[in-house]
Amino acid sequence: MPTAILRPALIALSLALAPLAAGAVGSDDELPPPPTPTTTECAEGSVWNPDSKACEAPRQGMLDDDRAFATARELNYAGRPGDALAVLATMAEGDSDRVLAVRGFALRSLGRVGEGMAAYEAALARNPDNLLARSYMGQALVIQGRRDAAEVQLAEIIARGGAGGWAEASLRRAIATGQAFRY
Numbered sequence: 001m002p003t004a005i006l007r008p009a010l011i012a013l014s015l016a017l018a019p020l021a022a023g024a025v026g027s028d029d030e031l032p033p034p035p036t037p038t039t040t041e042c043a044e045g046s047v048w049n050p051d052s053k054a055c056e057a058p059r060q061g062m063l064d065d066d067r068a069f070a071t072a073r074e075l076n077y078a079g080r081p082g083d084a085l086a087v088l089a090t091m092a093e094g095d096s097d098r099v100l101a102v103r104g105f106a107l108r109s110l111g112r113v114g115e116g117m118a119a120y121e122a123a124l125a126r127n128p129d130n131l132l133a134r135s136y137m138g139q140a141l142v143i144q145g146r147r148d149a150a151e152v153q154l155a156e157i158i159a160r161g162g163a164g165g166w167a168e169a170s171l172r173r174a175i176a177t178g179q180a181f182r183y
Contacts, residue, residue: 033074081106101133131167139180
């Protein structure tokens with residue numbers, strides 16, 4: 001195919017896909033966490049220590065905060081919310097908005113919905129633009145049968161720049177189906 005024809009087609013395709021790519025790379029929080037030895041090799045109550053190359057009980061300083069955060073999300077996704085909470089408790093950054101959002105998810109997964117909602121609210125008090133917290137909170141609201149309140153969170157996600165991203169899509173799907181996501 002001649003370059004003169006191919007180039008405009010590639011530019012058009014790139015422009016059409018740009019919003020999807022931006023949503024996909026905007027945050028690691030938007031994609032399912034990839035499995036690591038923590039969920040493929042370690043028993044409940046332990047996580048992979050990259051230094052010792054072994055499964056160990058999580059402890060302060062074992063993982064840097066970014067790795068601990070990713071591990072907590074992975075544990076939530078794998079259905080191990082208790083272990084996710086244990087890992088979050090080791091993080092030096094304390095109750096940051098991202099920690100609170102993932103803590104809320106773990107608490108909600110354990111059936112502690114009120115505590116989970118309080119964690120989402122605290123996350124949003126610290127950072128009203130935390131789209132992950134808004135999506136998780138909206139999904140909890142859907143589960144509680146509070147669709148109108150979930151739609152408020154959806155509108156906030158869109159208003160805060162989350163249109164086309166995972167936070168919007170997952171909450172929109174939860175509202176439509178009544179089913180929440182695992183991550």
